[in-house]
Every structure is written in structure tokens, then in C-alpha cells.
Amino acid sequence: MAEMWINLGPQHPMTHGLWDLRVKVDGETIIDAEPKIGYLHRCHEKIYESRTYPQIVPLSDRLCYGSSMSWSYTYVHTVEELMRIDIPEKAEYIRVMMLEIQRIASHLMWLAAYAGDLGIYSMLLYPMRERELFQDLLQSVTGNRLLYNYMRIGGVRNDLPDGFGNYLLKVLDWFEERMDEYEEMLDESEIFRMRTRGIGILSGEKAVNLGVTGPTLRGSGVCVDLRKDDPYSIYDELEFSICVEDGCDCWARYRVRVREMRESCRILRQVVSRMPENGEILSKKVPRNPPKGEIFVRTEDPRGEAGMYLVSDGTNRPYRIKIKSPMFVNMSALPEMLRGYKVADVPAICGSIDVCMGETDR
């Protein structure tokens, strides 16, 4: 058959989020690919120019709805760095706790979508069931299950409920048992291995050259994690390891994320044991306007390196915020990962980089 372009079009059950993937196929083999994005563009950066700094916090949640805590943290951290204020210790611990819970929840949703794409409908629902536990945790703290509006410039919105630490530890114990079940279900399933090993190979060198970050990069053997290389908040006081795999394929990325969930459990246990009992949760020394200047801050999102570049002109509204989204860059590496594989591998590869259109299109 001649070469033809196929549209795995914007209306498609497989694409998580709204984007268009055009692949050029020769029979069943993909020769080239072209992702087309922009269907979910909501003009975040322009809207931010006409909102005051506190008003932007709930809007920054909506950048990636799958991991909204980490995006609002990125924004709040950027502003705080520019304002050069100190955050109370308890607030830092609460923030790291929320970030890690959000990381687990985001990875669980990824796992559910990935296994569901590949055809195991039961593995679509088991991680979602566990994610409910973490969403319950977040709901008890913030009141909302998905878009939290919890981070504030200078701290967090409200204190944790009483006994939250104990509850969190119980949830983690339960969760780690369930993780063993997921690994049995997927690791030891030959069909799953057939679908993901050797598929979507992206070598470490190419990944670094393309600017890929996050679990996609760590699955290609490159040991980069912003929480260790450029630590922010209290990450330099916590003990955890970076999860790296050498395989460079979809299987490696899957293993990286599963191991990251376990590392997050470890971090959470440390945070619970070290959290100060009493303390302020919102700094009282937050100025209304940041000083004139510009700053770029990056954090480790569940999908990679999220960054915000803020230009302030001294008023109470930002002059310009530029959002650097990890998924935008990872998606540009997709054609490299897709070349040479079959059309039937497209869900496996696209799923393994954890597509979230909210932050790609902003």
C-alpha cells in the first residue's frame, strides 16, 4: 500500500486530552508523525496579565488538571522567589506533603489510563480506586477533589485537619500492598511485556538533545531530578532516591513511574514524622506588589520540569508570565519515538509519556 497520512484525529477515544496526531504510514509501519496541538488553548498567559497575584492561584491550578497542586505551587514559588520572602516551616512541610500526594495521584491516573488503553479494563479501575483514597485526603484538607486552590503566596490556605498524619500513614500502608498487586498484574503479564518492551525507544542522548524531562528522561537512563539537582522547599532535607531505568522504552518509563510512587510514599512518611506540631501556615510579611524584575523558577512536576518565567513591573498585576510546560517539550519528541513502529503501538507510546493537554496548550 502506498504511504498515506492517517489522522488519529482530535475526536478520538485514545487521545487523552484534545490533540491531533497525524502519522504517515506505509502499511502498518509509521514513517513520520506530526502532533497538532492547540485545541485546548485557553490563553492562560494573557489572562494572567490582567489578574492580580492572588487571583492567579486558582487559575494556575487549571494548567494541568491532573496535577494541579504542583502547578499552583510552581506559580506561588515563582512569585515568592521574586518577592524574596520566607515561608514558615510548617507551611513548607504541608506543601511538600501535598505535592507528593499529588504526584502519587497523578501517576495513578496515568497508570489507569495507560493500562486501559492497552486493553486491561480491570487495571483501569484499580488505580482509580486507589486514587480515590488520595483524593479523599486532599478533599479533607482543601475541600476539593481536583482543583484545589490551596497554595497561597506565603504559605497555604488552611491548616491540616487533626489526625491527618495518622490517616495518611494508614493510607500509605494500604496503598503499598495494592502496589504489589498492580505489579503482579502488569509486570508478570507476558502480553503487557510484549506490548511495551522494545517499543518507543528514545536513547538518552536524543532525549537530552530534544529537551525531554521527567520520567520520560529518567526512563532513558539519564539521572536528572530537579528535587535533587536544584532542590526547592525542604527537599534537600529529605532522603529519597532518583528512579532511573536503562531500557529507554515504554516498559522503562512505566517502571520509573511505579518506582516513583513508592519513593513518594517514602518521602511522605518522612514528612509526617518531621512535621512541626504548631506553626504558622501563612507568612504575614507578603507585600502586595513584588519588586520590579524578572525571575525564572522550575520545579519537578509529575510530568517533568515545569517552569514559570515572571516579569513584574512593580504593580499588583504581572507584566508577563511565561509558562514552560514539560509536556509541550516531551510531545515534540514524539515523532522520534514513533518512527519505525506500528500503528498499533501508538497508544502504548503516547500513553507512556503521560500526555496532559492542559499544560501543553495552556
Next chain:
Amino acid sequence: MTFYEFIRGIIVAILTWLGDGVTWIVLQINWQPLTGFAGWVGGIIMSEPSINLLTILSGIITVFLIIFINLIMMMWFELKLFARFYHGRGPTEVGYAGLLQNIAHGIKLFMKELIIPKKVDKWAYLIAPIIYIGTSFAVFVAIPWTEGFYLGRKDLAGGFLIVFAIFSMAPFLIFISGWASNNKFSLIGGIRSATQMISYEIPLLLSVVGVILLAHSLSLTEIVGAQSQTLGILPVWFLLLQPLGALLFFTAAVAELERIPFDLPEAEAELVEGWKTEYGGLRFGLIMFTEWARAFAGCSLFVLLFLGGWQGPLMETSLFGMDLGPIIGLVWFFIKVYIVFGVMVWVRASFPRVRIDQLLRVCWNTLLPLGLINIFLTVMVITLLSGFGVTYAIGFALGSFFLMVLLLFVRPEVEPLPPEGTLTSGGKKERTPALRTLVLKPLWVTMKHLFRRPATLMYPYETLKKPHTTAYYPVTKKIARVYEDGVFGVPDIWRNYRGAIGLDVDACISCGLCGRICPNRCITYVEFPGRDKNKKVPRVDFGVCMFCGLCAEYCPKGCIFLTSEYDLSAFDRNDLIYGPEKLSMFRGLKPETRFPERARELPSWEISKCIGCQLCSRRCPTGAITMIDSAIYIEKYGITWDETKKRPKSLPEFTGDKCVSCGTCAEVCPRRVITMDTPDSKGGIDK
């Protein structure tokens, strides 16, 4: 008595009764031409060919009805069982326990429009699914459900082959449907489907050759009859004698029926519905229906060939002298079919999809050689051990089990992953899977879930009152203790609602903070009867509101708050704009939220710029700014006024205690005299 004779007896009885009635009527009328005509018609109807025809037609209709109802039960069974494997409940709403769900689906599809896309090949598009549906149901002509269940007068001698011949029409018709749909994806789906089905027919047939050799016949009734020996109480079914054949048949049947793990042709993740994409309405409904009919046929064949068909205990009973054997056999048959189908659903819940080239590789590289080995082994054992006795059975079973164990634990050499940058298609050898890891662990995990209480929350009957109820999770004692400890009291959790906004109108001071802080600008201000016209109260547009809670957080008096009311839907968008009266409805749901004390920003005046317009003082909601005479002001605060500028009559004085940091004064000042300051300031004059 066979089924045919049974139906014939009924038809003859009905016709005789009708005939007697008509005869009586005709004799009463007593009109010669009518009598003659009635006699002639009666002669034709009661003649042998006519009764045969009526019997066969009635038999077909009866069988069709039984299949229809059975399919609805099978669909219900699949949905419920599948749901249990993923820890859910399946349909529960329509009918008791969801029994009428599929009828509801059918009615829904019936009511949809039958669309024929524009450039399809019209006749092929319309006729191919009809033949597909027809052949799928025609298979049941040759599948006996119990002793003596022939639709014709006697058993079909080549029964098994006829079933497969009719079954094999499907790939051809699927391909035509996919091609005729004028859709790239349907075409690809049709090609994949046809390839898969044609390839898997070969292992399907090869796996049955062993059974045929053992039973010495192609007729399905005789194959079931050959399984009636027993070894003590253990019935010697062909499952024991041909375990390898049974496994092969099951795998190939799952692939023929296009179920997971072999359902890539219709994988939703890629091709929406594959070759069925362009069909809609009842056409689509009937095609989906026949998928289950084929599944029923496949499971029945497995039961007949390997599980002893309709044999089971209690076959010898009789009631009032009538032999109940066939009816009991029918019951056993259906029980066994449902068990086999349950195993198919279990397999569906546990495995991912196999890619099309891997699928074909499994067929040609693994299943086909295994089928041939099975035949070879069977022939060897038959020749070496003669007589159909105990030794026969044991010999077979041992041989096949040994072979299967060998296959489960032996794997071919593992090829290293191809180097980076090379294509993995065309010519590179990939390793074939080992059966052991393929089946055991995932099946075990899903089986464990079958015995747990479902984790589904039946909204709105059970709403989430606590973060966990024990209905959520498996009810082992250990777990129940974990979640019933009552770590939080319920009130503590729900301080932080994110539902509808409520308003306490009496406490509102009209500072305007909520409207100013809302990121989406969903709060506007309107007059409220009984209040001063200038003291407006907020009105919220819930169509725009994102329930972020900023208004509740910034309100200085706590008169606007988020409640636990989440059901706000309306049919008209304008109904979503809640005025202050409607917002006051939620007054009783005010939660006890504890926000931390925020740093207060107090205004400060660059007093030399002030023109004395008095706007700040008039607009201040709490009266923290009062205007005093400028001469007194200058004296009090010791300011030197530049005499070249006109000195205003009065200047604003600020009392910090009443200020709520709403920022109204800074917003309304025409000369931008006022700035809201850093929290360390005390406000007031900025000299």
C-alpha cells in the same frame, strides 16, 4: 423422543384441534362449495410435506426465541461478572439488578436514525451485515443442546463440519463491510479482523481432530455420547483426554470471537469500533447482538466437544412416567455453557490486547505446531493402547499434561532488544511468549477481586458522608479496623466545602472585596430591599463561578461562604444567576472554616496630591475614613502644605481599627493618592 418429534406432535395437535373447529363451523353453515373448498385446503395443510414445513418453521422460531432470551441473559451475566472482576457492580438500575439493561440498550438503538454515509458501496454496505447476522444464527441448526435436539428429522452426520463451514463465512463478510464503509479506519479494522479470523480457524480445526479420532464420528451428538464413560465418579470427558486440545480450542475460539486479548480489530483505543464504525442504529445493535450469538455458539461447541455436552448427574429421573432426561440435560448444558463463558469473561478482565502482528505470530508459530503435535500424540496413544478403557484415559492425560508442562516452562531463546535507531518491523525475530507468565498471575489477581465487596459508591443513594465507609473496601477484619477507627470526627473533615455560595445579607458591609478578588468576575452588586441604596449586595453567576473560595476567604465579615450544596443544575443559563435572595437560601449551611489570619494591608495617603473630593470617605464601608477640616488636619499632623497649590477644604483622616483592607478607597481615588501598603505599615499619611 427427539425435538423434532416433540414439535411435530404439538403442531399436529394444534392443527387437528383447529381442523375440528373449522369443520364444525363449516358443517353448521352447510354450503356445498364452502365445504368442498374447506376440505381441499384441509387436505393440503394436513398432508405430510406441509406438516414437515410447519414443524421445521416452528422449531426454528422456538430455537431463535430461546437463543434471543439466552443472549440477553448472557449479556447481563457478562456485564455483571466483568464488573466484579474490576471491583464494581455492573448495571443495577434498569430492572431488578440490571436485568433489563440490555433490553433498554436495544430499545435505544431501535430509536436511533439509520444513517447511510454518503459514498459507501450501498448494496455491499447493506447486505453484508445481514448475511453476517444470518450465518451467525444459522450455526445453531447443527448444534444440539440435549439428546435428540435435531431441527431436522435426524441428526446431521457431518454436524461439526457444517458448524464450522457456516462460522467461516464471517471473515469474508466482515471484510466486505469494512471496505464498503468508505472509511480508512473501517478498512484497516476489516482487514485485521478478516486476517485474524481466517488465521485462527486452522488451530481451531486442528484442535478438534483429536476429539474426532477418539469419538470416531463427526456428529456432535455422537461425540457427546462418546464422553459418557466414567472412571469411578469422575466422568471421562474429553477435557481430561485432550487437555492440550481443549486449551488450543479455547484460545482459538477466543480469537475467533474477537474477545480480549485478541480484540485489536475493534480496539477502542485506536480504531473506535473497527469495521462496525460506520453502522448505526438498529443495524449496529444487531451486529453487536450477533457477536454474542457467536460467543454462545463458540461456548456451546466447547461444551459439546470437551465438557461432555448435556451429561451430568440426575439424567435418569422420570416424572409421571415421562423421561425427564432431555430436560435435565438441557439444564446441565446451559450451566456448562455459562461456566465456559464465565471463564472467557475472566480472561477478558485480566489481559491486555495483543498487537495484530504478535497475534498472528502466536497463531502460526505456537498454536499451529501445538495442534499438529496434539494430533500426533493422539494417534500414537490410540495405536499403542487399544480399547477405550482406563489405561487409554490415563495414557492420554499423562501425555498431554507432560507436554503442557514442558511448554509452560520452556521458552525459546530471548533475542536482545534491537539497537537504537533501527526499525523493529520486517524480518527481526521477536520472541514468542511463554504460557506460564501469560496466564497465571493476572488471572489470580482478578480472581481475588471477585470475592471482594465492590468498591462502587451508589450515588445518589449513598452519598459520601465520611471519607471512608467499609462498603468501599474488602471487608476483612483488618481493613475494617483501619477505616472505622474514626480518625477524624465527621465535622472536622467537612469544614472546607466547595459548593454553592451562601450569603448572610445582614452582615454584609458592601466593601466590594468579593467582587474584586473573584478571578472570573462572577460577582456583581445589586440593591437589596431594606438596605440603603448605596450599600449593594453581591449577586453570583454560578455559570461562571469556579468555586475557588477566594471570595469566602477574603470577606472581612465572613458573610459570604461556600456551602455543601453541590446540586446546582438548571435548564436555563439565566437560572444560574443567583441574586441575594437566592443566595440567602444557603444561610443555614454556613460552615465553620478556619482561615489563617491574613496580613492586613492598610491604605496610606500621599496627602500632598489629595484634592479633597471626599470619595474615599464616602465609599469606605466601615467608616474608617472621616473628612476633617484641612486647617485642623494640617495642624494636627504637622504637614507643611505647599502654598502654591490650592488647599482643599477637607482632608481624609484614617482610623486603622475599623479598616477591613478592602481597598475601595484606593480603587476610587481619582488622583491615585492612596496605595495599599506593606503589612508592616500602620497606614495613614505617607509624607
